Amino acid sequence: MSINALYTDLSGYYDLMCADIDYPAQSLGIQRLHQLFGNGGRRHLDLACGTGPHIRHFLNLGYQCEGLDINQPMLDVAEERCPEAVFSVRDMCEFRFDSPFDLITCFLYSIHYSDGIEKLQGCIESAHQALSANGLFCFNAVDKTRINNNLYVSHSARHDGSEFTFRSGWHYVGSGERQSLRLSIDRTTNGISESWQDEHPMVALSFRELATLLQPWFDVTIFEHDYERIVPWDGESGNALFVCVKR
Incomplete structure (x- = not known):
């Protein structure tokens, strides 16, 4: 079954497929990082938001949230889950918004859905442009x-x-x-x-390559992939959290 067929035909099962994910812990973990590194603002954008479970928690934490995804059936579920949020069908590698955000997130390794290094760079530049001064871009990644x-x-x-x-x-x-x-x-x-x-x-890219792409636009800190504790990346593990402050 093709990618689009899987996510379109089985979008109703997506939450079941992700039932073992601790969305509250992930959302709270990023909120703590935002408190430490962010600019104090509360406007939040979630890239590749899927059915909106992270947005639900950020709304509950007092954020004003928007989400984008390329799949409308996913967003239909997200809109039911999060009627207070705003959702739009957009490509996360090339997006523009009229009002800036204070926090942009991309969970579940979705940053890797960029189709090649050039597209990933477009995502990074789009996030930079969409953030307010000293805004924060947070995502998790895997080292190839x-x-x-x-x-x-x-x-x-x-x-x-x-x-x-x-x-x-x-x-x-x-x-x-x-x-x-x-x-x-x-x-x-x-x-x-x-x-x-x-x-x-x-x-696919290494953490060193990813940091190099980010550094013209952001001050980058890499942490262990642990939403319960804030621990610097040990330089060995293959999963990590990237915390990027807009320059």
Whole structure:
């Protein structure tokens, strides 16, 4: 099944697919970083917002939120979840807004959905332009040089009489600027099983390369991928939080 088919036809199952994600902890973790590094403003934009679970928590924390995504069925769910927020179908690699934001987020490694280094640079420049003075851009990323193609994460859930198993893992061939996120969904209903396989092409780069792209626009600090504690990146782990203050 193609990328668009997976996310369009199964957008109603997206929250189930992400049921093991601790959205409150992630949102609170970024709020703490915003308190430490931000400019005190409360206007928030979430890139690749999906069905809006992070935005829901930021609204509850007192932010004024907007979200963008390329998938309208996802945004239909987000609008029901977050009627106070504003959503729009836009490409996160090239966007403009009339009013600036104080915090821009991009969760769940979605920064890698940029189609190549040039597109990723467009995302970085768009975020810089959309931020107010000393605004904050926060996202998580994976280092291509530390990807283990044999590692996967999986979880199971029951929904509407069906048993689902979701599985995902990074894959990198070892060279170039392309990596992929491999996904599989198995559904069993009344003893009948169906399976979807998908592979999402994503941009691949090291943390050193990513920091180099960011530094003309932002002051960059890299932290461990830990939303419970604020810990500097150890230089070894392959997942990290990037905290970027607009120059």
